[in-house]
Amino acid sequence: MRVHFIAIGGAAMHNLAIALHLKGFEITGSDDVVYEPSKTRLKNQGILPKQEGWHPENITQEIDAIILGMHAKIDNPELLRAQELGLKVYSYPEYIYEQSKDKIRIVIGGSHGKTTITSMILHVLNYYKKDFDYLVGAQIAGFDTMVKLSDAPIIVIEGDEYLASPIDRRPKFHLYKANIGVISGVAWDHINVFPTFENYKEQFSLFIDTIEPNGTLIYCEEDESLKNLVEDHDIKNQLEIIPYQTPDYRIEDGKTYLKNVPKEYKINVFGKHNLMNLNAARLVCNKIDVSSEDFYQAIASFKGAAKRLELLVETNNSAVFKDFAHSPSKLQATINAVKEQYPNRNLIACIELHTFSSLNEDFLSEYKNTMNGADIAIVFIDEKTLLQKSLKSFSKEKIIEGFCTDKLMFFNQSEKIKTYLESLSMKNTNLLMMSSGTFGGIDLISLAKSILKI
Structure with a gap:
């Protein structure tokens, strides 16, 4: 072939x-x-x-x-x-489907958490040496590639809602025809393709309709928009509907413990959003014959996907994390997670606006109050990104207006933000660097070591 x-x-x-x-x-x-x-x-x-x-x-x-x-x-x-x-010209999601027609197809959709849920499922299946294929959007420890295709009976797919190809304007996750579908949440994104929230939500309704008859839909009922969408949806394909929530947990000395499941488990990931992701992954694993007890045993060793609340460097009283967060919901959830995990430390939170949505002036108001949990809030826009995408510049005033906070710092040159961060005291302080870009090419690990004086 x-x-x-x-x-x-x-x-x-x-x-x-x-x-x-x-x-x-x-x-x-x-x-x-x-x-x-x-x-x-x-x-x-x-x-x-x-x-x-x-x-x-x-x-x-x-x-x-x-x-x-x-x-x-x-x-x-x-x-x-x-x-x-x-x-015959295929988009890559079309071709993935062609290669997995005879498999059980597990498709993880949602505005946030897709990569983490998919990674958790892969980690658990790998832990028990199950035979499976996959497509995931980040590098995961223990996996050489982000795609595997074989004769395995199961495939686990991270289902992106962005367009399939230049000549196929359908969202990718519509093309996989899931047997087990997950929706982690619905928060407006990709406004260059979906100009209204209603138009964006419709893509998830259509995704539900693509799930195979007698299949399963697993969804987060703590997301009010998603809950309403599912409850109002006229489901025609005889699906099993399974809602999920945040499991019980406690935090002690910067560590998170799952409670009552049936015993307590210490886990490496943290944050309410990641615990919701964990519950979604557990329910998927239950559907493919991994018990909850076996799931918890395996997930305790999961350390997260690359760039998802990834710890770069830490000392006894400080840490630097990087995260892929870029949309308003992801930004707020990530800030809240770090603040909850380390309530006695200050938090410096830095977001690079990099996507077409985040760099759209009309979308800026969606970021209102999302950085209020940070002690120091920083927004960075790389001037070179604006040039590459043929977009107009932003004023500091417009950024402050959008985020609705006057304590915000704004930078548009990588050297200036680097110099500013290196000037700050990091005693009893965490730094969170969030972007789907590269902060203008800054080496974040070197910066972290410099800031923490390692």
Whole structure:
């Protein structure tokens, strides 16, 4: 089977390419630029394109399938050539479905928590050496790739609500046709694609309709918007509906313990949102014959997915964390989690506005009061990001108005925010760095060591 990837360098795309290569497929690909770590990982597998750019002459009738990445545009010369030849063009979620039609498909959807819930399930299944495939949006300890495709009977999929490809405007998670579907919460995001909250919520209603008949929907009933959506939804496909909540827990000396399950378990992750994620993962595992007791035994050793409340450096009275949080709900949940875990420490919280939604002036008001839990609140916007995305600059006044706090600091150059952070006293203080970007290329581990004087 010969498969060609247009825009092979993407995070999901290069992982899928490697997974198919390891399965014995003949893989070719192209991209106008391939960044690390994709570049080295493709090179190590011998499937890195020999030269960058688009080469329509390489698209021939001998190719069995084309997989089109979101980075490509609709006028991509290789795509146009494939269409001219009548070749089958898939988005990567479509192709994942093609490879998993005969499996039990577990799809984790929601505005937040998808990666963590998926990672928790993978950790537990791996702990018990179960046979399963997966697609997850972050690197997880114990897993070499973010995609695995084999003859396993189960696949666990992180179901993103963003668009499938430049020529397929359906949300990715609609294409997987879950047997077991999870919705962790609904909070408006991707406003460049879904211009109203109602339009955004509709995608989750449609997701429910894609769950296979006699399948299962597991959802967080503590999210009022989601609870109303599920209760008001005319469910036509005979689903088992399972709501979940935050489990009982306590915090002692910066450690979290699950209570009454049936005994107490110390866990490595923390924060109410992560405990809700844990309950969702437990219910999924129950559906595939992992008991709650076995789940708790395994989850105690789970240390989290990369960039999800990831501890970078710590001392006896200070710590630096990084997190992928960028939407308002994620930002507030992450700040509250760190503050609750360490109530006697000050908290410096820094958010980089990086996505199209967060850099939209009309969306800024959605961040109102989200940083009120921090002792020092910092917003960073990289000037280079605005240039790359052809977006206009923000004034400090507009940021303060949106976040609705006058104690907020604002920076738009990475060196200035780095200098400011290094000037602060970190005694009995935690620092939380949140972004889906890179803070203008700052090496966060080096910064953390510098700040904590390690």
